[in-house]
Amino acid sequence: MYVTPKLREAEWETHPHSLTEQYTFTDGRIQITGNHVQRGDKKRSDYILRYNRDFPIAVVEAKPEDAAVGQGMQQAKEYAEILGLKFAYSTNGHEILEFDFITGKESNIPTFPSPSDLFSRLNKSEGLTDKSIETLLSPYHHVTGYVPRYYQQIAINRVVQAVLQKKSRILITMATGTGKTIVAFQVCWKLWNARWNKKNEYRKPRILFLADRNVLVDDPKDKTFTPFGDARYKIENGKITKSREIYFAIYQSIAKDERRPGLYKEFSPDFFDLIIVDECHRGSARDDITYPT
Template identity: 35%
Template structure:
């Protein structure tokens, strides 16, 4: 029995029996493309990284499965399973030949045979041992994808999730260091979207119960072209309401005589917010007008 037959006749039914693809909020991604392959030049790419299965629950990738043919040892796939889980920053990964199931906890290093696949809820609880209401709220919100024309890259998803984990844990200073061309604005958009949709704000995040108010978010850049580009990129996702995004320009402030506040996401540059007419002989930068 080859790998394709093993997957169809044994692995897929076992996953279904555990509730994957059946339980609400659970999905099975087959032949999941992790990367398209390293660009080698002259229009060529290296071989892409493709995971046999990625298990998703509550919009969160929870496990990778590497499948082998029926007559191969399940541990033959352990190296690949670990590599894929490491790449995707997923805690649990499995290798199987349809008969035996070998599981690895990437966090503790514990590995060995499992009797069966955990259900979606069981795997969620194994991954996140401690309850966290904000983490659950963030996870409930899917990533916008421009009606299917845009897909978040694996490292972008990791960056977004790690920022949100820090926010859910109450940390208020977070730094992401990313190279040019890695999609920093897209990452910022996804973070802002999840915060906005989850109604995370400085008042409600410490309280019990459901949050009431959406946050106001400031996107600061050091050049006008970058602030305008970010505003345009956010707009291109067509996720936020049209009046939720506002590009703050010095000329608009001078014309109206005050800073605009009737929006949710503001885009401007440092110089604009650090300027402002003095009050009572003291510097009074515009950012001070936002509570």
């Protein structure tokens, strides 16, 4: 009764900012007892505060007004850590307790901070430029009926942030079946639409999706990455072009050996702004693998 109006007063329902009530982000742990399979309790946050639709920034746990203000803080902190968020709040509708993961400080505050206040604090800790912020906040490619799972969203936003911070090597470790290709696609989509590139030129980035088998290249190119349309190109049969933006290749098609001339030489060392190596723990990590360096 008291919490939502206070969040509205802090502009959390002013576009593009928003709040999501009763946000369920896990299906519950699978529990097996004999031949019986059931789900455990789902994890559900009372409120998720979003700077924009694709950028959650804080979690709020609301307890009864006669409860102590800090009663929900442990749960709020747990959910914030799971969701990769830096701000957690517990409230009984009258008092508000904040935990800031950036500073490690817990404090009572009179009102909920505004979206601009929270984002400014987050940005200050990450050291992003105005242009980088614009790219970080660029939207996902949305499909009706599908929303990236919370761990996919964490991976997408963290990778984009790492790219904007000019980190040259980024490793994503995700279990089989958890959507690594979806994450790679959304990262590319955000950077591509924001016209990010390493040289800060006014153009879309040139991205290479690299793998060790054709099936790992063809399937993403022809399915997941179809929204890129004619920007896609597969390097194969000894042929290249430099007029596209989203390139796909297997190591063997661009490497040099006794049977191949080494197509990678046709591209300057800084031609690609981003290179994604799929399944890098397997074929690409073998001692005897042949691919351009």
